[in-house]
Amino acid sequence: MEIPHEQLHNITQWGILSINKAVIWMFVAAFVAFVVLYLSGKRAMVPGRSQGFMEMVLTLIREKMVLDTMGHEGLPFFPLIASLFFFVFFCNIVGIFPLGHYGFTATSNVNVTGTLAVMVFVIVIITGIRKKGALGYLKSFAPHGVPVWLLPLIFPVEVISLFAKHFALAVRLFANMFAGHMVILVFATLTATLLAQKSLLTALLPLPFAGVVVMLIFEIFVALIQAFIFAILTSLYIGDSLREHH
16 A cells, blocks of 8 residues: 655645645644633633543643653753643544544654654753763663673663654654554544445445544544654653653
8 A cells, every 4th residue: 555645745834844734634633632721721710521520630640641651850841741741642533533634643654753753852862961961861871780791782782772762652642643544544444435336336335424423533543642642752851851860
């Protein structure tokens, strides 16, 4: 199957700045996230269901993603982790709507997930240097108790591991969202093909249609899980850079 690249075509460009489908849907996701959080965050005399639900979600992010992985020292990163969670979730979810050629899931573009992973990588490095100093951060790549003669082997392995973790952070999100949408596309194409048939094969139409419905429900679940995984792994990586030794 040929992978479509329409989302990579620039809609408009100003110098080195360009806007394509991925950029547009990232803006849409950010706007939807802002509206949902703003409306849910309106304080009322008697908190409504939306406010109560949002407070519960934010409490879970604070307790399970931040405090459990970074401790109280990680509380300044709570806004970052919460923002990443909601941004990735809404990027995942807005692409599920069947908008045909106009719809797109930004996180099914490796350029988007790669940029997010690079951002996390830079934050991890800066956090580690601010916490331990440049020399201290470099020393953290040499675990305690390792013989001196093993350091020339261990140090490169630790550095490669750091890069590999953030590379996997980008690829995991991209691969899961892209693969799920390709499966939905296959079922939808088969449904349309059978619908156009004027033969006994049309009787098989409920099967691929049921596949589309099941996959759409599953994709909503995947959108939530992948946002959670991306956010909690970010917390873990920042937490590693805050600890004296890992």
